[in-house]
Amino acid sequence: MGKIKSTQTLEIMNTTSSILEVMVELNPDRYLLQPNDVMVIQAKLRGAPFSVTLFEGGLQIYPGNDCGPPVTINGEPAQPDWTTEI
Structure with missing residues (x-):
């Protein structure tokens, strides 16, 4: 039997009054969350955890070993x- 690839979910809610920039890595994708927006990332982690790093005005997220979840x-x-300026 083949190995089952389970999907893990990370939910992020912007509870601030500002736009939150979220960079989803490995090949970075940039998303902008308005106040009260809820973002969900569904990744096949393949043995590595989600990693979340806070930076001024946003988050950098590595979804395990997934790329483009x-x-x-x-x-x-x-x-x-990539076009909206904040």
Whole structure:
């Protein structure tokens, strides 16, 4: 039998009054969370944990050994945003 690849979920809620920049790595994707937005990252960690680092105005997230995991914001599929300035 093959090894089952389970998906792990990380939920982030922006409870601040400011836009929160979230960088989802390995090949970085940039997402912007408005106040009260909820982001969900579903990753196949493959033996490595989620790693979350706080930086001024945002978060840097490594989703285990996954690259380009599905991301939703408020239940809708999210696309990276490299053009909006904050």
